[in-house]
Amino acid sequence: MNAVKRFIQHNKYWLNALLLVLPAWFYYQSLHPEFPAPLAEQTLGEYSITPMPFDDKPPYIHDNLYVKDFLLLFNKGDVESVRQGYLNIGPNAMPLAQLMEHELGILHGTKHGQHVHALAKKTLSKDDKVWLTIETWQGEVIVMNWPLPEYLIKESA
Missing domain, CATH: 1.20.5 (Single alpha-helices involved in coiled-coils or other helix-helix interfaces)
Structure with missing residues (x-):
């Protein structure tokens, strides 16, 4: 001592x-x-959107659900015309009714960028995609998807 x-x-x-x-x-x-490279910009309807993961780490647990943080940049289209928007990672887009059951996965932020805790699984696979579901104030539902970046895919042994 x-x-x-x-x-x-x-x-x-x-x-x-x-x-x-x-x-x-x-x-x-x-x-x-330092952020990973953004995913490719996609245009559907009036919206042109670029999603960007916050890091290259796997999904983490938040409120007993696995999530992955993303920033969505609305390059074209008015964010205020979006009634609600959700992001999930999986083989298919989750139905809007199922997405509304959770407080996670919903887009929130400003016109400069929308933050989201995308709903995900514990382990992501090559069959998974990043799915964006947007409902406008007119009731139109728009679904977009992006391939999952290679650095997020962790195949099970």
Whole structure:
């Protein structure tokens, strides 16, 4: 125990310097995030949308459901004409009634970008796609899909 006290006393200035530098490093990293490449832009109806995953990690548990975070950029089309929008990852688009049962999977944000916790499975496969279901205020339902990026696919052994 005496050796620990001696180490702390001998290096306390270096430890304090480290504590002062670390917040600056984390702040710099938060101002310069690195995101994976966005998925291809697709146009359907009046909307042209580009989805972008927040990271290359697998889905995680949030409120007892597996989700994957995405940012959707509406390049064309008015976001305010969307009554509700949902994103899910799977072999097929989930029905709108089933999507409305959960608080997760729904698009939320501003005209500059819509954030979503896309509903997913624990393990994603090559048969899965990213499905976007949009309902407009006129009752029109639009469904778009994108192939899942290779780095998100984890095949079971």
